[in-house]
Amino acid sequence: SAVISQKPSRDICQRGTSLTIQCQVDSQVTMMFWYRQQPGQSLTLIATANQGSEATYESGFVIDKFPISRPNLTFSTLTVSNMSPEDSSIYLCSATGAVVTDTQYFGPGTRLTVL
Amino acid sequence: GDSVTQMEGPVTLSEEAFLTINCTYTATGYPSLFWYVQYPGEGLQLLLKATKADDKGSNKGFEATYRKETTSFHLEKGSVQVSDSAVYFCALSSGGYNKLIFGAGTRLAVHP
Numbered sequence: 001s002a003v004i005s006q007k008p009s010r011d012i013c014q015r016g017t018s019l020t021i022q023c024q025v026d027s028q029v030t031m032m033f034w035y036r037q038q039p040g041q042s043l044t045l046i047a048t049a050n051q052g053s054e055a056t057y058e059s060g061f062v063i064d065k066f067p068i069s070r071p072n073l074t075f076s077t078l079t080v081s082n083m084s085p086e087d088s089s090i091y092l093c094s095a096t097g098a099v100v101t102d103t104q105y106f107g108p109g110t111r112l113t114v115l
Numbered sequence: 116g117d118s119v120t121q122m123e124g125p126v127t128l129s130e131e132a133f134l135t136i137n138c139t140y141t142a143t144g145y146p147s148l149f150w151y152v153q154y155p156g157e158g159l160q161l162l163l164k165a166t167k168a169d170d171k172g173s174n175k176g177f178e179a180t181y182r183k184e185t186t187s188f189h190l191e192k193g194s195v196q197v198s199d200s201a202v203y204f205c206a207l208s209s210g211g212y213n214k215l216i217f218g219a220g221t222r223l224a225v226h227p
Contacts, residue, residue: 042217096213102147108158
């Protein structure tokens with residue numbers, strides 16, 4: 001299984017600012033994903049982070065609000081732009097392994113509070 | 116579209132009680148099915164999975180069987196412990212890019 005770390009683990013931000021979350025995997029992986037978990041809710045997929053090309057966004061999520069980069073096979077970033085209190089959530093990165101590709105492993109999440 | 120429905124929580128049990136958390140799904144094709152667990156303040160951990168009909172996933176005393184005829188993947192444990200208190204998510208892997216679709220989650224509280 002892949003071991004995934006995220007930075008920061010939590011942050012408190014002001015309305016109108018942006019935050020970039022980093023996701024690092026300990027081995028090369030095929031797919032990387034970003035999810036949002038709103039308070040007391042389930043997880044919703046934001047986008048699939050594609051290595052070397054633009055991310056694939058799910059309905060309701062746009063690149064201007066959630067720009068994503070994936071410069072190599074083990075690293076990705078998610079930026080939450082022009083934040084509002086409604087963006088307060090846990091943001092989780094996940095990845096599928098290079099060998100077992102049907103299973104996603106998750107990072108510990110970044111808990112974001114927007115004031 | 117594909118979807119996952121879980122029994123609503125919270126589920127409150129005494130230690131050593133039997134646990135069942137129901138999960139049913141709707142999907143085109145033949146998805147893989149997963150149970151993830153989220154302990155307080157932590158990310159998601161894979162608990163178990165099954166990739167085809169009649170497969171049984173098991174881990175840490177938890178079990179779930181992929182039932183195609185009833186489109187179900189119920190989670191069971193014979194004797195829960197206080198340390199099992201967490202939120203449990205049922206999920207299916209949809210489409211060629213292994214996109215995960217999650218149920219709403221079921222909170223389990225186990226009391227001594």
